[in-house]
Amino acid sequence: MVQTSAFSLLIQNWYIENHRDLPWRNTDSPYFIWLSEVILQQTRVVQGLDYYHKFTRLFPTVHDLANASEQEILNTWQGLGYYSRARNLHKTAKHVDQQYNGVFPDSYKELLSLPGVGPYTAAAIASFAYNLPHAVVDGNVFRVLSRVFSVDTPIDSTKGKKEFSELADNLLDKTHPGRHNQAIMELGALVCSPKSPDCSSCPIEEICSARASGNQENFPVKEKKTKVRNRYFHFLLIEEKNKLVIQQRKGKDIWENMYQLPLIETPSPELNIEKSSFSEPMASYSHQLSHQKIHALFYKTPEIPKEVDVSRCRWIEKEELNDLPLPRLIDRFFEEQEQDS
DNA sequence: AATGCGGGGTC
DNA sequence: GACCCAGCATT
Numbered sequence: 001m002v003q004t005s006a007f008s009l010l011i012q013n014w015y016i017e018n019h020r021d022l023p024w025r026n027t028d029s030p031y032f033i034w035l036s037e038v039i040l041q042q043t044r045v046v047q048g049l050d051y052y053h054k055f056t057r058l059f060p061t062v063h064d065l066a067n068a069s070e071q072e073i074l075n076t077w078q079g080l081g082y083y084s085r086a087r088n089l090h091k092t093a094k095h096v097d098q099q100y101n102g103v104f105p106d107s108y109k110e111l112l113s114l115p116g117v118g119p120y121t122a123a124a125i126a127s128f129a130y131n132l133p134h135a136v137v138d139g140n141v142f143r144v145l146s147r148v149f150s151v152d153t154p155i156d157s158t159k160g161k162k163e164f165s166e167l168a169d170n171l172l173d174k175t176h177p178g179r180h181n182q183a184i185m186e187l188g189a190l191v192c193s194p195k196s197p198d199c200s201s202c203p204i205e206e207i208c209s210a211r212a213s214g215n216q217e218n219f220p221v222k223e224k225k226t227k228v229r230n231r232y233f234h235f236l237l238i239e240e241k242n243k244l245v246i247q248q249r250k251g252k253d254i255w256e257n258m259y260q261l262p263l264i265e266t267p268s269p270e271l272n273i274e275k276s277s278f279s280e281p282m283a284s285y286s287h288q289l290s291h292q293k294i295h296a297l298f299y300k301t302p303e304i305p306k307e308v309d310v311s312r313c314r315w316i317e318k319e320e321l322n323d324l325p326l327p328r329l330i331d332r333f334f335e336e337q338e339q340d341s
Numbered sequence: 342a343a344t345g346c347g348g349g350g351t352c
Numbered sequence: 353g354a355c356c357c358a359g360c361a362t363t
Contacts, residue, residue: 080347
């Protein structure tokens with residue numbers, strides 16, 4: 001019999017008293033748990049909550065989700081970002097519905113094979129839904145463990161991922177893996193925060209190495225910084241009565257397959273084309289993504305200039321916009337047009 | 342091993 | 353601005 005670590009006992013007792021009441025913690029359904037985990041990938045709990053409610057309401061079973069169209073799913077996902085998650089959500093729903101008869105597999109290995117399910121999500125579903133002993137390693141876990149044990153191996157290196165994953169497995173309470181996993185993530189979210197962690201109310205302050213040396217803020221260590229490139233988008237509003245022209249984006253770029261206004265992208269801020277028929281820009285936004293800064297200008301013009309790829313353009317009724325998945329940038333443009341009119 | 346992929350919150 | 357968030361897929 002393996003003894004439960006002091007670390008695990010302390011965080012679990014803290015968790016029992018201090019955790020938030022979140023909807024996906026009140027279910028055993030692998031389907032709901034999977035939904036919540038995919039929604040929460042690189043996404044804060046407060047941002048994901050509304051989407052979790054929308055998805056469980058619109059698609060109460062994995063069969064409902066499997067039978068939905070990809071566009072319907074993307075449309076429900078609109079505004080949450082990382083849209084490949086929505087496409088993989090659909091793939092996995094269809095796979096589970098057809099190949100597993102609507103029942104999610106109950107082994108880590110099979111879970112890991114599902115589209116959009118990686119090591120973190122497979123461990124989360126395995127431990128929360130099936131009580132299997134797999135330790136989760138997410139951003140919270142990296143932070144808590146790097147501080148408690150003063151591990152300075154970069155978390156964005158292969159060596160670091162392996163090291164933290166082994167450490168997490170060694171600490172896991174194999175008799176309560178689900179609660180243990182919830183506890184370490186909740187501690188990272190509520191107490192052991194990136195900036196100004198609340199060490200004085202931490203249940204493991206006494207055994208925390210970084211706290212002892214006052215080094216909390218120096219963990220975890222990352223080796224790479226993300227660099228941002230600038231892009232210049234010129235969007236054209238071409239309308240007639242209740243119709244306007246929209247364009248579907250292509251693959252291998254941001255917002256794959258989503259809809260926007262006809263676009264001319266330029267390598268520099270200037271739009272050096274014959275644009276005598278263009279209005280002065282009616283709106284301009286800069287839109288910040290993780291790796292790109294989009295400088296967007298919106299013009300009114302009566303017809304489609306030759307610089308636009310018309311093969312992916314078509315006229316739609318303005319009302320149809322509600323049914324098309326739009327990037328936040330485009331959605332915001334229409335929102336503000338609405339207000340101004 | 343390195344890179345791309347959103348949108349929003351915090352300091 | 354810089355950093356982070358219940359990461360994953362692709363190259």
